[in-house]
């Protein structure tokens with residue numbers, strides 16, 4: 001069983017319907033978490049994902065809309081009364097991410113694991129990690145001046161790709177090659193663009209078509225995306241299935 005849960009389909013702009021970034025891919029009973037933007041800990045609760053049983057979190061880059069709930073997340077793992085976490089936790093992030101965590105923990109020492117082992121792994125270039133029935137591979141992408149990666153998840157003969165935040169680049173296409181599901185950032189309608197930082201609908205369609213992705217879920221949607229015909233714009237140049245991500249939406253593969 002593969003279940004994809006969109007926890008946050010929004011950005012750093014406060015917007016009631018769309019939380020900052022976060023995703024969960026449940027493989028049988030194993031939840032793999034991707035990004036931890038502000039409000040994701042609460043969204044996990046709403047989606048029925050227990051922070052006590054999660055063990056794997058993949059961070060795409062260090063912008064606050066993808067990382068700021070790391071603080072309450074680690075605080076809860078350490079200081080929930082009558083609960084002592086002893087199972088290890090695995091945190092994956094782009095090049096330099098362990099150093100960022102160290103700095104966060106200097107400011108918030110309550111994040112330092114009390115009774116469990118925290119294993120941090122840099123997913124610098126193309127790095128693979130795997131579990132019982134899954135494999136996740138990182139792929140560096142361009143995102144302004146911030147080190148960022150996209151992720152490719154392979155499990156049970158299916159491929160799910162997650163763009164993270166990215167401008168248009170060949171490595172994003174490579175990451176999404178022949179994906180059954182591509183969760184892709186779509187920050188802007190076609191009338192706007194921010195080259196090398198985010199994607200607009202025209203670029204999303206081009207990435208998806210060149211990659212041969214079968215199905216798209218659009219995410220990282222700024223509020224104005226809900227006022228504009230972004231699906232139609234993508235359908236002009238992409239013939240596969242496409243839908244807008246919504247918070248707490250679940251997709252089975």
Ligand SMILES: [Zn+2]
Pocket residue numbers: 011012021063065066165220
């Ligand atoms: Zn973002």
Ligand SMILES: [Zn+2]
Pocket residue numbers: 061063143165
């Ligand atoms: Zn970003």
